[in-house]
Structure formats: C-alpha cells, structure tokens
Amino acid sequence: MSRIFITGSADGLGQMAAKLLIADGHQVVLHGRNAARAAEAISAAPGAETVLSGDLSSIKDTIELAEKVNKLGSFDAVIHNAGMGYREVSRGNTVDGLPLLFAVNSLAPYILTSLIHLPQRLIYVSSGLHREGNPSMDDLTWDNKKWSGYQAYADTKLHNVLLAFAAARYQPAIYANALEPGWVATKMGGAGAPDSLTDAPKTQVWLAVSNSAQALVSGKYFYHQKCKAFHPAAANPAVQNGFIEACQRLTGITFPATSHL
Numbered sequence: 001m002s003r004i005f006i007t008g009s010a011d012g013l014g015q016m017a018a019k020l021l022i023a024d025g026h027q028v029v030l031h032g033r034n035a036a037r038a039a040e041a042i043s044a045a046p047g048a049e050t051v052l053s054g055d056l057s058s059i060k061d062t063i064e065l066a067e068k069v070n071k072l073g074s075f076d077a078v079i080h081n082a083g084m085g086y087r088e089v090s091r092g093n094t095v096d097g098l099p100l101l102f103a104v105n106s107l108a109p110y111i112l113t114s115l116i117h118l119p120q121r122l123i124y125v126s127s128g129l130h131r132e133g134n135p136s137m138d139d140l141t142w143d144n145k146k147w148s149g150y151q152a153y154a155d156t157k158l159h160n161v162l163l164a165f166a167a168a169r170y171q172p173a174i175y176a177n178a179l180e181p182g183w184v185a186t187k188m189g190g191a192g193a194p195d196s197l198t199d200a201p202k203t204q205v206w207l208a209v210s211n212s213a214q215a216l217v218s219g220k221y222f223y224h225q226k227c228k229a230f231h232p233a234a235a236n237p238a239v240q241n242g243f244i245e246a247c248q249r250l251t252g253i254t255f256p257a258t259s260h261l
Contacts, residue, residue, distance in 0.1 A: 002209045003027040003049075003075050005119075007056070007112070008082025010041035013125065013181055016201040017079060017208075022047040026209060029072060031065070031082065033057075056082055056108035057094045059251055066115035077121035077208035080109040080160070086129070086153035091142050098250070099142050101149070105156035106140075109163055110247040114255050122167050122176040123207045126160040126221070130180070133158025135233035137242040141250075158231055159243055161221060166240040168219030170257040175215075178230075179203045179222040199224055 004021055008014040010032040018028045022045060030051040032038035038053040050072070054065030069075070083105045092100035098107065109124060132154040139145050142152060160178055167176035181200040203225050206215055214225070221230040233239045244255045 001026050002077060003029070004077045004079060004208050005029045005031070005052075005069055005075050005116075006079045006081055007031045007108075008033075009045070010037040011044070012081075013201045013204075014079070014081040015041065015044055017081065017205050018045045018048060020201060020205045021209065024209070029069070029075070033082075057100055057103045059096050059103075059107070059111065062108045062111045063115060063253075066112050069112075069116050074117060075119045077123060078112070078116060078119050079123045079125070079204050079208055080112065081125045081204065082108065083125065083156070084153075086150045088149040088152065091147045091152075096250075099152065101152045101156055102141060105153070106159040106163075106243075107247060107250060109160060110244075110255070111251055111253055113163060113167060114253045118171065118174060118256065120174055121208055122164065122174065123204050124160040124164040124176075124178040125204060126164075126178045126180055127153075127157040128180045128182075128223075129154045130157035130161050130234075131231045133231060135162075135231065135236075135239045137239075137246055140246055158234065161230055161234040162240045162243045164221075165219050165234055166244055166255070169237065169240065170255070172218070175207070175218045177207055177218060177220045177222060179207065180228070182223065 006014050006018050009018045009030040021028050028048045030041040030048045032041045033055050035053050038051045042051040052068045055061040084101050088101050094103045134155050164176050164178035203222050206225050220227050
C-alpha cells in the first residue's frame with residue numbers, strides 16, 4: 001500500500017481522490033487551508049491518516065506546510081490538487097503582494113515540490129484550459145496587465161504542466177505527470193459542467209498508486225488515464241526554466257535538480 005499527501009482535499013476532486021485511495025487501503029494525509037477546513041476534510045474522509053492545515057496563498061504558510069509534511073516522514077506520492085477557479089473578478093493581493101490565483105495555483109505547487117522530501121510520484125492537476133495559457137512569462141504577477149480571471153487561470157494551469165515536466169526532466173528517478181480531470185460539476189466547475197464527475201478523480205489516483213506500465217511514466221499529460229495533447233510550449237525546456245526561475249526569484253527557494261537533461 002502507498003502513502004499519499006493530497007493538497008486541497010477538504011472537498012471537491014481532492015476529497016474524492018482521497019476517498020478512493022482510502023477505500024483501496026492506502027494511507028492518505030489530507031490538507032485544508034485553515035483549521036476549520038482541515039476539520040471538514042478529516043470529517044468527510046474519516047479513514048485518512050491525518051490532516052494538515054496551511055494557507056497556500058501565503059509563501060510563509062506554504063513553507064510551513066512543507067515542513068509539516070516532512071515531519072510525518074516519507075510519502076510515495078504527492079497529488080498537487082489544490083487550486084482556485086477562473087471566476088476571480090480581481091487580481092487580489094496576498095500577504096506577499098501577489099495575485100491570489102497565481103499564489104495558490106502556481107507558486108504553492110512550486111514551493112511544495114521544492115521543499116517536500118522527494119516522493120516516488122508527483123501528480124499535478126491541471127486543466128484543458130492550460131492550452132490557452134500564455135507561455136511568455138511576461139508579467140506573471142499581473143502588475144501591469146489588465147486583469148482577466150479566465151486568462152490568469154489558463155496561465156496557472158499551464159504553469160502546472162510546466163512544473164510537472166520540469167520535475168520529470170530534473171528528477172529522472174521519479175515519475176512526474178500532469179492531468180486534466182475534465183470540466184466537471186464541482187464547486188469550481190459549476191453545476192452545468194458536462195464531463196463525468198465519477199471519472200474525474202480516477203486519473204490522479206491511478207497515477208499515484210498504479211503499477212501498470214501505462215502509469216509508470218514521466219513527463220506525460222493525461223486525461224482519463226490516456227495521454228492527451230498538451231500546449232506545445234510545455235515541453236520546451238527554456239519555457240520550463242523560465243517559470244522555475246521566476247518562482248525562484250519570487251520565493252528565494254531553489255528548485256531541486258539532480259540533472260539538466
């Protein structure tokens with residue numbers, strides 16, 4: 001059996017994935033952004049090992065969350081599931097002066113990937129909208145551009161794929177992949193979303209624990225357990241490195257690298 005940490009697992013797809021893993025006998029550590037959300041998470045998935053709290057909009061809190069994870073020992077997989085949607089009407093301003101959407105969706109996974117002891121598998125929940133993301137890394141923090149919640153969301157979901165592929169390239173001993181769960185009727189997706197909610201959490205679970213040859217790959221992008229086309233810029237090492245370098249400048253945290261393939 002495997003041990004898995006899932007960010008953003010108080011509700012939605014993170015919680016659904018947790019329940020599937022727990023039902024199959026795996027050890028799962030949950031996450032909520034504060035104590036109240038953490039309590040909701042463990043209440044909804046009582047078979048979980050434990051739950052951690054940490055506000056992913058704060059660089060300091062995200063660093064502390066990574067420290068909490070590391071104190072629990074090693075994990076076989078980390079599912080980077082937490083995220084905000086495309087309906088944000090304004091840039092927002094976190095305690096670090098960053099757009100809320102960027103801080104939670106892009107920067108937090110970077111920090112956690114960099115600081116959590118390396119698991120055997122890294123899984124990043126992206127979106128089909130990543131194909132509309134801007135790979136230029138121009139004004140990542142929306143200081144000068146006119147705010148668009150839709151575009152900002154698409155950009156962050158491209159960042160998730162870039163991060164997955166960079167992790168695969170720099171850490172060839174592990175499996176790092178990204179996926180889109182489909183447009184489904186979660187709180188984020190809305191009631192009218194057309195894809196299968198039942199199928200939506202299955203790919204991240206499969207990538208976290210399956211020993212099938214199809215799952216034991218790295219640097220791939222999946223939809224419903226099958227490889228799918230992704231934004232072509234995501235496979236460009238220069239674009240990946242541009243994102244990594246931007247995150248390093250914003251956080252002061254160095255991305256772990258064992259090779260430069």
